[in-house]
Amino acid sequence: MLRNLKEFYYPTTVPEALAILERFDSKAAVVAGGTTLGRTDDAKIEAMIDITRMGLSFIKEDKVSLRLGATTPLQTLAKTRKLQSFAGGLIASAAAAQPSKQLRNAMTLGGSIVISTPWSDMPPALLTLDAQMILVGKIDRVIPAEEFLFEPKYRLLGRSEILTEVRISRELAGWRSQYAVFSRTRTDPAMAIASVALRDDGDTCVGARVVLGGITRKASRCPAAEKKLVGKKLGPSHFTAAAKAALAGIDVVADWRASREYRLHVAEVLMRRTLAACWEQAKGVAR
Ligand SMILES: Cc1cc2nc3c(=O)[nH]c(=O)nc-3n(C[C@H](O)[C@H](O)[C@H](O)COP(=O)(O)OP(=O)(O)OC[C@H]3O[C@@H](n4cnc5c(N)ncnc54)[C@H](O)[C@@H]3O)c2cc1C
Secondary structure, three states: OOOOOOEEEOOOOHHHHHHHHHHHHHHEEEEOOOOOHHHOOOOOOOEEEEOOOOOOOOEEEOOOEEEEEOOOEHHHHHHOHHHHHHHHHHHHHHHHOOOOHHHHHHOEHHHHHHOOOOOOOHHHHHHHOOOEEEEEOOOOEEEEHHHHOOOHHHOOHHHOOEEEEEEEEHHHOOOEEEEEEEOOOOOOOOOEEEEEEEEEEOOEEEEEEEEEEOOOOOOEEOHHHHHOOOOOOOOHHHHHHHHHHHHOOOOOOOEOOEOHHHHHHHHHHHHHHHHHHHHHHHOOOOO
């Protein structure tokens, strides 16, 4: 409960929101979908700034990038036709992975990025596509997903800066992809996430982006796995080798849900199957 909350603002522009943030210093918080902030117990917060009326819910393309507004709800990302085809539909698939439609309607892209937990769905997909975060504050900044996601220093970002949009290079538009989650039940947090994108040139794989999430504290690219795929005419042995490489030497999170060994096993199987499914898609074989 926010016991000291006294004021609620609905700015209609980014500069207006930033001015309110500055006025309250660290006593104001930005709220988007409210699915995390609504459950926060932070006695310091005296003002909330709802950023959902500032025109930041959009999906656009310019000559170089796909541009996704920070307050776009996950349900919109999952259902928009353009995103169901861009880069094999990776962004739409990750957004659809959240099983509750009510939550998908509330959760925003920006909130899912600022609050990136090990089981968050959007960060692995954004890492796979080398997305860039656009931050607006005293100075405007562009930060690669790899530097931004899971970094504690950005978790309170809303107190001084606003994430306004995410950009993804259009060069990735034609890549194929697969996003897969393993969890105990549909609504339980992910135990393993595989997010992969492949590009083929006839029979040969000419580009690979492999991201593993859920099993470690933060999702990350797996360059060793990518090396096992690029330049090869892919088959089952390559997917097995790449999945083993992705899991080699990683620091697995174990908790009451499952042991380290079990997590490693399911993550390897998930990664192998996801790579195979992605390659079949890349080769035009019906899924
Ligand atoms: C029951 C439940 C189950 C969930 N399961 C999953 C799951 O399986 N997978 C998954 O990925 N997520 C899941 N989530 C959602 C996730 O944990 C976060 O709650 C959600 O991503 C936050 O998004 P939001 O738009 O509601 O952000 P808010 O709650 O509005 O904000 C969260 C934080 O981000 C800051 N913030 C938000 N937007 C911006 C911005 N544009 N610029 C600067 N700061 C900003 C806020 O100040 C706040 O600190 C679940 C949530 C709940 C309640």
